[in-house]
Amino acid sequence: MKTFHRIVRFVVNLFLLAFAALTLTPMVWLLAATLKSPDDLFSYTFFAPRISTFNFRDLFSTVPFHRYMINSIFVASTMVIVQLFFSSLAGFALAKYDFKGKKPIMILMLSTMMLPSQVLMAPLYELIYRMGLVDSYAGLVVPGAVSVFGIFLFRQSILQVPDELLHAARIDGCSEFRIYWDIVMPVSRPMIGAFCLISFMGTWNSFLWPQIILHKAERFTLPIALNQLVGLYQQQYGTLMAGTFLSVLPVIILFLLLQKEFIAGLTAGAVKG
Amino acid sequence: MRFPYGPAALSMLILSIISGVWLAFNPVPPKKATLVMWTFAKTHYDAYKQAIPSFEARHPGVKVDLQLVSWQAVTSRLQAAFLSDLDVPDLVEVEISAAGSFFRGPLKDVGFLDLTDRIKQSGLYDRMVQARFAPYTSRGRIFGLPHDVHPVMIAYRRDIFDQLGIDPNEIQTWDDFIRIGRKVTIPGKRYMLELPDSESSRFEPLLYQRGGGLFDPQGNCTMDNEIAVQTMLFYVPLVAGPNRIASDLGGGQIFTRAVEDGYFLCMIAPDWRSKTIEVDVPKMRGKMALMPLPAVYPGGRRTSTWGGTMIGITKSCKYPDLAWELALHLYLNKDDLAQRFRDTNILPALKEAWDHPAYDEPRPYWSNQPLGRLYAQLAPDVPFQYTSPFVGTAKGKLSEALVACVQYYKQNGDKGFEEFVRKRLKQSADEVRRLMRRNPY
Numbered sequence: 001m002k003t004f005h006r007i008v009r010f011v012v013n014l015f016l017l018a019f020a021a022l023t024l025t026p027m028v029w030l031l032a033a034t035l036k037s038p039d040d041l042f043s044y045t046f047f048a049p050r051i052s053t054f055n056f057r058d059l060f061s062t063v064p065f066h067r068y069m070i071n072s073i074f075v076a077s078t079m080v081i082v083q084l085f086f087s088s089l090a091g092f093a094l095a096k097y098d099f100k101g102k103k104p105i106m107i108l109m110l111s112t113m114m115l116p117s118q119v120l121m122a123p124l125y126e127l128i129y130r131m132g133l134v135d136s137y138a139g140l141v142v143p144g145a146v147s148v149f150g151i152f153l154f155r156q157s158i159l160q161v162p163d164e165l166l167h168a169a170r171i172d173g174c175s176e177f178r179i180y181w182d183i184v185m186p187v188s189r190p191m192i193g194a195f196c197l198i199s200f201m202g203t204w205n206s207f208l209w210p211q212i213i214l215h216k217a218e219r220f221t222l223p224i225a226l227n228q229l230v231g232l233y234q235q236q237y238g239t240l241m242a243g244t245f246l247s248v249l250p251v252i253i254l255f256l257l258l259q260k261e262f263i264a265g266l267t268a269g270a271v272k273g
Numbered sequence: 274m275r276f277p278y279g280p281a282a283l284s285m286l287i288l289s290i291i292s293g294v295w296l297a298f299n300p301v302p303p304k305k306a307t308l309v310m311w312t313f314a315k316t317h318y319d320a321y322k323q324a325i326p327s328f329e330a331r332h333p334g335v336k337v338d339l340q341l342v343s344w345q346a347v348t349s350r351l352q353a354a355f356l357s358d359l360d361v362p363d364l365v366e367v368e369i370s371a372a373g374s375f376f377r378g379p380l381k382d383v384g385f386l387d388l389t390d391r392i393k394q395s396g397l398y399d400r401m402v403q404a405r406f407a408p409y410t411s412r413g414r415i416f417g418l419p420h421d422v423h424p425v426m427i428a429y430r431r432d433i434f435d436q437l438g439i440d441p442n443e444i445q446t447w448d449d450f451i452r453i454g455r456k457v458t459i460p461g462k463r464y465m466l467e468l469p470d471s472e473s474s475r476f477e478p479l480l481y482q483r484g485g486g487l488f489d490p491q492g493n494c495t496m497d498n499e500i501a502v503q504t505m506l507f508y509v510p511l512v513a514g515p516n517r518i519a520s521d522l523g524g525g526q527i528f529t530r531a532v533e534d535g536y537f538l539c540m541i542a543p544d545w546r547s548k549t550i551e552v553d554v555p556k557m558r559g560k561m562a563l564m565p566l567p568a569v570y571p572g573g574r575r576t577s578t579w580g581g582t583m584i585g586i587t588k589s590c591k592y593p594d595l596a597w598e599l600a601l602h603l604y605l606n607k608d609d610l611a612q613r614f615r616d617t618n619i620l621p622a623l624k625e626a627w628d629h630p631a632y633d634e635p636r637p638y639w640s641n642q643p644l645g646r647l648y649a650q651l652a653p654d655v656p657f658q659y660t661s662p663f664v665g666t667a668k669g670k671l672s673e674a675l676v677a678c679v680q681y682y683k684q685n686g687d688k689g690f691e692e693f694v695r696k697r698l699k700q701s702a703d704e705v706r707r708l709m710r711r712n713p714y
Contacts (some may be wrong), residue, residue, distance in 0.1 A: 039555045041526075067299070074292035080285045122353065134360060137296075186277040196281035211346050212353075215360075218301040227343045228315060237525070237553075258281045 027248075034242045041238050055242035062236075065243065067218060068225040073250065075140050075210075075221055076203040083199050084192065086146045091154025092180045096166060106155075109148045118208070125212060135215040143209065150195055157191035158184055193261025201251055222247040306338030308596055310364040311351070313344035314582070317366060317420075320613045321603055328602045337599065344368055351375070355384035361589035363596050366420065369408050369581035370668065373660035376411035377712065385416040385585040386593055392418070395601075401622040407657040409583040411492070417583025418604055419622040421544070424651040425478050425577040428542035428550055431562035431640050433535050441564040447507070450567040454518030457538065467528075467537040468519035470512035470679045473671040474579070475541050480504045481656040482577035483569055487667040488659045494709065496671055497695070497702035505678055505694045513679045514686060529554050541566075543579040544648050548618040551638050562640040563647055576651035578658055620648045627652070663709055670701035 033041065037052035059065050094106060124143055125134075133139035161184055169179045185192070207223040214220055220228070226247060229240045255262065276283040312318050318341040325337045340362070342350060348371040354361040355375070361384070367375065376383055392398050392415055398406070402422050409417030434441060437457055444450050454465030468475050480486060485500030495501065511519045522531050531537050532554045542550065542563065550561065565575035584604065586596045603609070610621040611631035620627070632645025661667070674697045681693045 038552075070292050070295055073288050074296055077285045077288035077292065081282075081289055084282060084285070125353065129360065182277075189277075189279040192279050193281040196285055200285070211343070212350060215340055215342075216301055217341060224343075228341055230343065254284070257284070261279055261281050 030241055030245050034238070034245045036238065038238055055238035056246075058236075058239045059242045059246075062239065063225060063228070063243075064218070065225070065246070068220050068222050069246070069250075071137075071219060072204060072222040072247070075137060076200050078137075079141050079144055079203040080196050080199045082141060082145045083147045083150050084195060087150030087195070088154045088158075088185060088188065088192075089180065090146070090151040091156075092158050092184055094151065094155045095158035096161075096163070096184075109151060113148050121208070121212065124209075128213065134213055135219060137219065139213045140206075140210055140221075144203070144206075147199065150199065153195055154188065154191060157188050161187050190261060190264035193258055193264065197255060197258055197262045200254065204251055305336060307335045307592060308364065308590070308599060309338045309340065309362040310366075310599070311340050311342045311347060311362045312366040313342055313347045313368065314366070315341060316613070316617045317582075320609065320616070324603055324606065324609050325599075328599055332595065332598075335595065344371075347371070348374065351384075355587075361587050363590040363592070364584060364586055364600060366582050366584050367417065369583070369658075369660075370664060372409055372417060372583055373411075373662050373664035375585075375662075376416060376660070377662035380412060380414060383411070383416060384587055384589075386588055386590065387414045387416060388418065388586065388597075389413075389415045391597055400624060402624060402652055402655060404578070404655050404657045405581065405622045407490070408581060408660045409585070410490075411660070411662075417585040418600055420582040420584060420604065420619075421580075422620045422622050422648075422652045422655055423543040423545060423578050423580045424620065424648045424655050425482075425541060425543045425566055425579055426547075426563045426647065426651065427539050427566055428547060428561055428563055429539040430532070430535055430537075430557070430560060432560040433538055434562075441562070444564065444567050446571055446573070447567045447569060451511070451518060455516060458518045460517075463535060463538065464518060464520040465538050466511065466519040467521055467531070467540045468508075468512050469521035470509075471521075471672070471676050473668060473675050476504065476508055476671065476675055477668075478541060478543075478577035478579045479508060481658055482566060482574055484574075484656060486657070486659055487664060487671065488661045490657075490659050492659070492661045494661070494663070494667060494702050494705045496667055496674075496705070497698035501698055502691070502695055505675070505698060506691060508675075509678050509682045509690075509694075513682045525553075532557060541579070544618050544620050544644075545580055547639070547644060551618070558638045559640060561638060562642055563644065565647075565651060574654055574656065576654050578655040581658075614645060618644060618648075620645065620652055624653075661709070662712070663705055666708055667705050670705050674698050674701040 029046065032047050034055050035051045035053070036048040037050070037054050040048050040050070040052070094102065128134055128139050128143065131142075133142060165183060165187075166179055169183055174182070205223060206221070207227070210221050210224050211227070214224060217225075217228075222243070226240060226243045229236050229243060310321070312321060318339065321339055325339060329335055329337060347365065347367060351362075351365060351367070352374070375385060380387070392406070397418070401419060405419035405422055406415050409415060409419065429441065439453055439457070444453065450465070457463065458465050477487070480501060483500050483504055485495065485498065485504060487494065487496050489495045510516060512521070520537070522528060522536070532540070532550070533556055540546070540550065547563065550557075554561075566577060568575050584600050586593055586600065590596045604621070605623055605626075607623075607626045607629055610623065610626045611629040614620065614629075614631055615634075620632075627645070627649040632649055633643045634645065635641040636644045677697045678690075678694050681697075682690055685693075
């Protein structure tokens with residue numbers, strides 16, 4: 001029986017290993033391609049016959065890549081913080097307070113998720129223009145400051161927090177905001193972890209809105225900057241690949257650092273304690 | 274003391290603060306621009322960046338803000354800007370296939386300044402290749418200065434031609450080309466020409482070569498006229514059926530390998546594509562060469578055109594005269610144009626610029642041929658290419674017709690093919706016309 005279980009585990013692990021290799025292949029291919037010289041870029045071999053840093057040198061010499069990276073980090077992390085605050089606050093209200101119109105508000109908010117974001121682009125652009133936020137970091141962050149998805153996520157998470165805990169805090173003289181800040185939020189840590197990663201990745205990869213709102217190259221985020229390398233008649237494949245590889249690195253690093261939190265957030269409530 | 278909200282929130286906070294501080298200490302320099310210009314091509318952007326300081330020096334106090342906007346965004350952002358009258362640049366470079374979409378509606382509502390009088394009075398109309406004004410002309414009014422000519426040649430594997438004993442000088446007409454192509458084509462292994470069977474990008478240059486087009490000078494849809502029918506009857510057997518001599522594998526890595534392997538011997542190559550081939554297939558240096566497009570009939574036109582760019586001045590521009598001067602500065606400086614040609618292989622529309630030695634320089638990649646001279650010799654003969662606000666739709670419908678004709682030919686061969694081509698092209702053209710009828714202008 002033990003031997004049978006070992007064999008099963010071995011087969012399962014083998015399958016998982018093969019699947020992991022399959023999913024990692026594009027990433028490895030991308031890395032391999034970035035280390036090829038222009039002459040070898042389209043060569044038959046998977047790995048370069050000789051390693052070349054030309055693509056990275058070309059990337060850093062043709063565009064201020066470090067600035068684009070910092071722009072992306074700033075916009076994505078700021079967006080996460082802002083979304084985290086507003087979404088959790090709204091989620092808390094919807095989870096723990098009874099008020100008139102709570103259900104319709106919830107339905108209305110969820111129904112906005114069914115609207116394609118492109119539909120809102122024109123009026124949103126006009127609004128941001130009138131606010132004087134075109135071509136600014138604020139113009140990127142403000143329209144996405146509240147995430148309906150985040151509100152729903154936090155509402156579901158905060159519903160698990162026992163009401164008794166909140167009542168005890170009220171008896172101790174806690175204000176409603178302090179209850180949210182000092183009790184509900186620390187308890188919702190796993191969900192914060194999961195939401196941070198999901199929101200960060202969404203903002204990091206955001207393309208359409210930044211493309212519309214940003215004008216000056218100095219404010220470009222990575223997807224927009226990389227898109228500038230895609231010519232109409234000519235592609236700088238090597239440089240583009242180097243840029244793409246560097247642009248996915250922060251997300252991978254972040255995921256590796258926070259994967260415990262991420263998984264805990266997603267599986268919270270999955271097992272009855 | 275532990276951060277109570279977890280490492281994720283903490284890391285976000287730290288990242289936000291550190292990057293925010295860095296950005297605060299490295300602010301974007303404020304640009305009080307007199308003129309704002311958009312371009313979609315990085316090569317143009319780099320060249321103009323070099324050229325603008327001398328313009329600013331000639332006009333003290335004038336600041337030009339040059340912005341690189343991706344080519345997909347130019348169209349959408351500019352359309353939105355015109356419609357909302359928000360954030361409209363002063364000068365814009367627009368790609369040829371998108372240009373027509375800006376000439377919709379009454380002339381007074383076109384977002385670009387009518388440059389006709391300026392062009393005619395300055396003599397530019399005669400100094401530039403006149404055919405290149407056509408794509409940027411609507412109802413007789415010119416809205417853009419042409420940046421380029423984009424004459425078309427055939428790029429071929431000279432080394433394989435030599436091995437096979439093919440003399441490119443013997444190829445004078447398409448009949449010659451097809452005859453040789455049938456000899457050297459090995460189905461599945463080697464094809465004489467790279468041509469797609471599912472989209473019209475290379476069908477169009479061959480249509481223009483015959484004097485046809487999607488539209489006539491008045492903007493009427495002509496994609497089902499006799500020339501178009503004859504072009505389709507010529508094109509489809511090249512890419513389908515038992516005697517095909519052409520194939521297409523797409524772009525990027527697969528294109529590179531196909532050229533290196535000799536899967537394609539020839540490619541339709543406007544000037545800009547000759548640079549693409551140089552960049553994407555570097556190993557073929559010295560093994561490639563160019564020859565004129567074969568003529569439809571002996572003594573006929575040996576070139577066509579594919580692609581293009583215009584520069585336009587928007588009606589929102591506060592200083593149209595200054596913007597006009599900037600456009601001339603960027604488009605007429607012979608030395609700048611020569612350097613741009615060296616960087617991009619793109620032949621400028623200004624005829625007198627071709628006297629520069631740069632156009633006679635031998636190019637090692639192209640078997641030491643003087644690439645610039647080859648294209649320049651063909652440039653005066655490029656066909657007219659008329660546009661319409663419906664050019665995008667027409668291109669799509671033409672591709673649909675091409676796919677249908679290819680399918681028919683694969684299944685039925687010559688039997689009833691001509692009748693089918695006429696019917697299918699008419700169907701596509703009628704769909705375009707139906708849409709055009711909705712527009713009273």
